[in-house]
Amino acid sequence: MSQNFQEKLSPKRVLITGGAGFLGSHLCRRILDGGDEVICVDNFSTGRRRHITPLMDNPRFELVRHDVSFPLYLEVDEIFNMACPASPIHYQNDPVQTIKTTVNGAMNILGLAKRTNSKVLQASTSEIYGDPLVHPQPEEYRGNVNPIGLRGCYDEGKRCAETLFFDYHRQHQVRIKIARIFNTYGPHMHPDDGRVVSNFIVQALKGEEITIYGDGGQTRCFCFVTDLVDGLCRLMDTGDDVTGPINLGNPVEISMTQLAETILELTGSRSKLTYLSLPPDDPTQRRPVIARANEVLGWQPKVDLENGLKETIAYFDSLL
Template sequence: MRRILVTGGAGFIGSHLCERLVRDGHDVVCLDNYFTGAKSNVEHLLGYPNFEIMRFDVREPIKIEVDQIYNLACPASPVHYQTQPVRTVETSVMGAVNLLRLARETGAIVLQASTSEVYGDAQVQPQDETYYGHVNPIGIRACYDEGKRCAETICFDYHRQYGVRVKVVRIFNTYGPRLAPGDGRVVSNFILQALRNKPITVYGDGSQTRSLCYVDDLVGGLVAMMESPDEVTGPINLGNPGEYTVLELAEKIIAMTGSKSQIEYRELPQDDPQKRRPDITRAAEVLKWRPHIELDIGLARTIGYFRRQFQLELDVA
């Protein structure tokens, strides 16, 4: 049994990670300030003796004895990080510094949840970990993109200068139950619009591509990375290399929900990436990890979740 801190633990990915770690028998401390997370995501864990939750903001220093730290604290949706850009970049950078200082004091391992957004509007396809990216440093997405890039820099500087054990993963688009309904992500947007028979909003002509990894697969990758030898520092891509256009995804969700929705095209947002597909060769070779859950299965589970969670709202609508 290890004592494990999960920051952003009441968020979408964080709550699933907490669930996995509690099930594996670890002593889990979930830390979240509820800016985008929700206590309801982890309330089913509150009765477990090896789970506790703290309301805390990683922009502040923290003192706690732990063996491992999963740092997932940061708004990941454009809806949230473009509304609070300063808070977002502070969470990425100051949060990483505070947790690396904690790791230096306690000897803990830090797993930094970075993002495929460090590649920006990628000019190569697929993206592997050697690609430096194509990011607009002053655009409306930069608070997230550059914040995560800087967090990676700090992790490796603490590793080189102070010997802190670090692991960096770059997470590609992930979906599944507990996606927040209003955070603007493509899967949750399309599912809720389809269930309500509302227009499906596709930005641009829908030819931009996304690779979608089901959350259970992603959590398996996070755990595999944390449990890898110390010399495995990353960065390592975690995602599903299957690639779909946004239009294909919209049409698939309409069909799976039996919706009467029509597709409505809107102007493409600034700096919206046109291609997003991970090269997971390194994850497969080093971690022996690759995703297994097919898109249709994952979407069916996610659609079922939204049907159950929002049935009263949908009935009224």
């Protein structure tokens, strides 16, 4: 009997919280394609049913509508904790609920992992570095975060979640993994999530002014969603001695003005650039050090920005 056939006889039960969201929905498909069962948990505050509708007929896919800030009781083998609004517009819309999702949600998921002896991966974020004073950002950097600013509900919530994960690991031997996710883009992004890639593409396709916050010189690095999901799966598949945190992101840096000009060229749009004041605590630069991901996971991004943007533009064009 082949190994692949044997694996299909006993698939893992994989819980993905936030499974109808941008990253979560891609992760659901990736896990199903690998032959395992997926329990998708989402309260649809920012997730969308259309992201997972193509998966509903798969007998190995199950949808549970639930808010992770309340306990949940399931029998699972692995958990990807992806639940939390990730764009500033969404997480600042209800900052108290954002804190509940990140902190209470982490405690509930860790409690489930402890009971079931499941491996559990926390989708952390580059936002834990805040507006960094160290560039590029290695995992050892502890960050420069404003705990009382508008972004604090998300930044500090994610930082507290990392603390909880390591405390459960040390005190209860929970098998944890922490991925610090840098800017990611691709199909299933919200057209109105306020993130720079979706903003620029939607404005370009509609022929509206491209709104750039600040002088356009601030930089980001953009990882295509399939590369990011591959990194998450590689991290989950590591042994119990690998806990992270591990940065996952594309280290190729680009300014906001350069990004806008690239999108204008790819869309053929004649939209004009307009510059607005920079929001409070908005980081001026971000770039991950991914040496640890490369060494431990054998991972590095494969999709370049131009090809990733073409696929993302086609997705938004179909929505609009």
